[in-house]
Amino acid sequence: MASDHTRGAILAAAERLYADRGFGDVTLRDIVAAADVNLAAVNYHFGSKDELIAELFVTRSIATNRERLNELKAAEEGGGGRASIDAILRALVGPTLRGCLGPERERSTAARFMIRASIESVPPIRRIRNREIDHLRKFVAAMRRALPDRSEVELYWALHFALAMAHQTVRDSERLTKLSEGKCDLDDVADIIERVVAVSVMALTGGEVERKPPAKLMARDAP
Amino acid sequence: MASDHTRGAILAAAERLYADRGFGDVTLRDIVAAADVNLAAVNYHFGSKDELIAELFVTRSIATNRERLNELKAAEEGGGGRASIDAILRALVGPTLRGCLGPERERSTAARFMIRASIESVPPIRRIRNREIDHLRKFVAAMRRALPDRSEVELYWALHFALAMAHQTVRDSERLTKLSEGKCDLDDVADIIERVVAVSVMALTGGEVERKPPAKLMARDAP
DNA sequence: GTCTATAACCCGATAGAC
DNA sequence: GTCTATCGGGTTATAGAC
Numbered sequence: 353m354a355s356d357h358t359r360g361a362i363l364a365a366a367e368r369l370y371a372d373r374g375f376g377d378v379t380l381r382d383i384v385a386a387a388d389v390n391l392a393a394v395n396y397h398f399g400s401k402d403e404l405i406a407e408l409f410v411t412r413s414i415a416t417n418r419e420r421l422n423e424l425k426a427a428e429e430g431g432g433g434r435a436s437i438d439a440i441l442r443a444l445v446g447p448t449l450r451g452c453l454g455p456e457r458e459r460s461t462a463a464r465f466m467i468r469a470s471i472e473s474v475p476p477i478r479r480i481r482n483r484e485i486d487h488l489r490k491f492v493a494a495m496r497r498a499l500p501d502r503s504e505v506e507l508y509w510a511l512h513f514a515l516a517m518a519h520q521t522v523r524d525s526e527r528l529t530k531l532s533e534g535k536c537d538l539d540d541v542a543d544i545i546e547r548v549v550a551v552s553v554m555a556l557t558g559g560e561v562e563r564k565p566p567a568k569l570m571a572r573d574a575p
Numbered sequence: 576m577a578s579d580h581t582r583g584a585i586l587a588a589a590e591r592l593y594a595d596r597g598f599g600d601v602t603l604r605d606i607v608a609a610a611d612v613n614l615a616a617v618n619y620h621f622g623s624k625d626e627l628i629a630e631l632f633v634t635r636s637i638a639t640n641r642e643r644l645n646e647l648k649a650a651e652e653g654g655g656g657r658a659s660i661d662a663i664l665r666a667l668v669g670p671t672l673r674g675c676l677g678p679e680r681e682r683s684t685a686a687r688f689m690i691r692a693s694i695e696s697v698p699p700i701r702r703i704r705n706r707e708i709d710h711l712r713k714f715v716a717a718m719r720r721a722l723p724d725r726s727e728v729e730l731y732w733a734l735h736f737a738l739a740m741a742h743q744t745v746r747d748s749e750r751l752t753k754l755s756e757g758k759c760d761l762d763d764v765a766d767i768i769e770r771v772v773a774v775s776v777m778a779l780t781g782g783e784v785e786r787k788p789p790a791k792l793m794a795r796d797a798p
Numbered sequence: 799g800t801c802t803a804t805a806a807c808c809c810g811a812t813a814g815a816c
Numbered sequence: 817g818t819c820t821a822t823c824g825g826g827t828t829a830t831a832g833a834c
Contacts (some may be wrong), residue, residue, distance in 0.1 A: 445613040513740050520739030532731040554777040
């Protein structure tokens with residue numbers, strides 16, 4: 353089975369090149385040159401360029417999702433079958449943020465690949481992300497157990513906003529650093545996780561009360 | 576100046592095709608066929624495919640940024656030189672959300688183009704987005720006037736999270752609809768704006784107090 | 799100045815020999 | 817399984833007609 357070597361070499365070279373230079377700038381010819389294999393081997397082992405990218409992304413996604421579920425399970429067992437809402441949200445955003453942020457020098461190829469995937473969002477990756485819904489439902493279910501009084505709509509919005517803050521922080525960490533002139537420390541991952549979790553929890557516990565009634569034709573605000 | 580017609584036809588055709596089918600699936604040949612002009616006209620009028628995309632995006636971005644600043648100015652004048660924090664954040668996220676969400680049938684070509692740009696994030700568009708920092712600084716300055724007691728870091732994070740929630744809602748509206756089985760109404764733009772603003776305000780007014788101290792090696796949570 | 803026509807090159811995918 | 821050779825198509829760039 354010399355093929356396993358070829359296959360693995362392609363995967364490793366592709367992940368590194370995509371992480372370093374992005375999906376748009378890396379051709380299959382670049383990849384096979386770096387892996388020192390033949391051009392046709394890519395099509396033989398993966399079927400197409402898109403399926404190669406999909407396999408790279410699926411592998412890393414499965415790892416992240418397993419981490420999330422492990423943390424969720426640990427939080428629920430620690431709480432006697434019902435995890436606290438902050439622990440649930442921490443299990444949701446923690447693995448992604450820990451995996452993608454942190455000091456530059458410590459970022460693995462896998463981490464840089466996932467950051468790139470988050471920024472460029474090429475078609476095969478989008479297709480896989482759209483199949484994540486069943487995975488997210490497990491977190492909605494846990495949130496429902498933690499906050500049985502909240503309406504489901506509020507739970508969905510809170511989960512959506514938590515993921516939004518986490519992903520955008522991964523995507524735009526450079527812009528936030530520039531905007532804040534370094535005052536926002538993107539290397540302090542634990543602090544960022546707690547920020548995202550705290551805001552998401554407030555969206556669930558502090559909201560609903562002070563939100564304005566839906567004013568359909570509001571153009572400006574008038575105090 | 577028959578060229579103005581050619582130029583405009585290319586811009587209109589390109590925006591429509593990109594909005595409908597995405598940047599990856601539309602070739603220059605598709606565009607010139609739809610605009611009924613010659614292939615080389617694109618290179619003559621815009622220099623390259625990337626510059627054509629950049630011009631489309633810059634035009635729409637300028638319009639959005641002007642709306643934002645108009646709303647900010649109106650809010651500050653209405654408040655005697657100092658706008659309330661919610662009015663500032665509403666001016667920041669309102670134009671984008673109003674422009675990109677709402678009933679499908681009402682979405683203009685320009686709106687669908689901006690949604691596409693938000694999802695696919697192709698290199699020329701990323702370059703332009705990175706130059707938005709000076710624009711955002713005006714909102715940071717307004718926030719500082721509204722909440723002079725808050726530390727600057729908190730203002731940056733709140734602005735970042737507000738934009739994160741707004742952009743991710745535009746980007747992933749379909750996933751949220753599926754996840755919530757239609758229970759989250761993505762057509763009720765006014766409600767979405769108020770949700771984003773409310774959560775962002777809470778990030779500024781409710782935070783700082785109950786956030787945990789930075790626990791560098793926290794793996795799980797232990798109550 | 800404006801546009802047409804075409805050249806020269808690179809991409810991903812694949813048929814078929816080995 | 818691996819490799820050569822090649823196809824169809826997209827992109828830039830440009831010579832030269834209008």
